[in-house]
Amino acid sequence: MTGDIEQTAEHTTAKLGIEFCGEWFYPVPGTVYSIGRDADLVIDTNPYLHRRLLEVESAQDLWWLANTGKSISVALATADGAYQAMLGPGTRVPLVFPELLVMFTAGSYTYEFTIRNDAARFTGRELPADDATDGGTTIGAVPLTISQKQLLVALCEPILRGGMMGSSQIPSSAAAAQRLGWPLTTFNRKLDNVCDKFDREGVQGLRGGGGKLATNRRARLVEHAILSRLVTAADLPLLDEDAGDR
Structure with missing residues (x-):
């Protein structure tokens, strides 16, 4: 490749x-x-x-x-x-x-x-040891319910398990819903809620014109979740929890 x-x-x-x-x-x-x-x-x-x-x-x-x-x-x-x-x-x-x-x-x-x-003009923050694995360094974190975070982990699972190794296929909504054991209607409703929540916080690419959700919202949501450290490999056990809407 x-x-x-x-x-x-x-x-x-x-x-x-x-x-x-x-x-x-x-x-x-x-x-x-x-x-x-x-x-x-x-x-x-x-x-x-x-x-x-x-x-x-x-x-x-x-x-x-x-x-x-x-x-x-x-x-x-x-x-x-x-x-x-x-x-x-x-x-x-x-x-x-x-x-x-x-x-x-x-x-x-x-x-x-x-x-x-090597010739960078700026330097980044040092990651504290206790934050390096739990996603605690998220900037401007948006409060999420357990089920909303489970949804993000399910969509990001291929990347989280692959360790940023080049390319990953984003699960379809049906595949992610099956992975979580949810009805597809439940998954889509929660996906709408998560996209709305991040859209209100200014995350681009989660809505199309006229208030219609963008067709590529899952891809944009995965990019934001990974790059913001909203989810990390340490969150993968959430996929096996029956969290409901706590």
Whole structure:
């Protein structure tokens, strides 16, 4: 699934590296490095993925990440979730943090990779040891019932079990409802409530125009939950609890 990139000694001395599926790729200053379905870094052959979704290049003494796609928005976050941004088509951001998590969805698959910048201008927060595994570092956390958190864990389960290893298929509503032992109508009602709750808190992408919930809300919800550390692998036992609406 990765691109056929020759990693020369020159590449390994570059200040910026991209980790995808356990492999490292190093854009060269002065060139444009593309990421997508038919690019320098091949993410997947998924036909829903743009041929060139993202580009990395150095300019104005900074590294930049640009979204060159037409319809896919890309979620960005620091490892502690303190900084988050949505990179829409036609926009770009400077890569100023030492480490940035990148997530996007094409069709039914969500993809993740990490960008590490040795020349970062900013530093992130140190994660306290007791917060590193319980999701306690969530910034601006929205209160959730146990069943609402179970819903998030069910949707994020493939990513939580896979450990951000490149790509994961988002469960359908029917599959997630079955995993929790809920009727599909119950799952959809709770999904509506969770999306409404986060939409009121300003999370983008959970509603369409005219108050209609976006069709890709599950994908956006997964991205937000993972990058905000609302759910972590430590929450997986919730899937086996009969929490009801406590």
